[in-house]
Amino acid sequence: MIEFTRINHIHICAPPEKLEEARVFYTNVIGLKEIHRPEVFPAPGHWFAIGNIELHIGVEAGQIKTIRHSAFEVADIAAARRQLQKHGIEISEEPVIPGRERFSFLDPFGNRMELLQMIDI
Secondary structure, eight states: OOOOOOOOEEEEEEOGGGHHHHHHIIIIISOOEEEOOOTTOSSOEEEEEETTEEEEEEEOSSOOOOSOOEEEEOSOHHHHHHHHHHTTOOEEEOOOBTTEEEEEEEOTTSOEEEEEEEOOO
16 A cells, blocks of 8 residues: 655646746636745756745647646635736636536646635535
């Protein structure tokens, strides 16, 4: 049996020509802090701190729409919604799951992200 302790990082992708736009989106719109990315990787990319895990962005051309996504718990789902809408990000409502308030959005590079807040029922 494998004993997992926590998520270490999530890796998403952007087209090569939009990598700098991805860095700006995740720092200025989402508000993440960029962290050091080791120089050992041959392809370009950016790393960010997101809570107690890391978000890695690399390059990849030709993305396919999928149900795959990353889900992040937030302290104030309403504030997160307002922040994204302020920047023109389209919000997608998700099916109701008791005990969770949630929605998803696509970043400008086609990565689906879910934000959720646990609530008392």
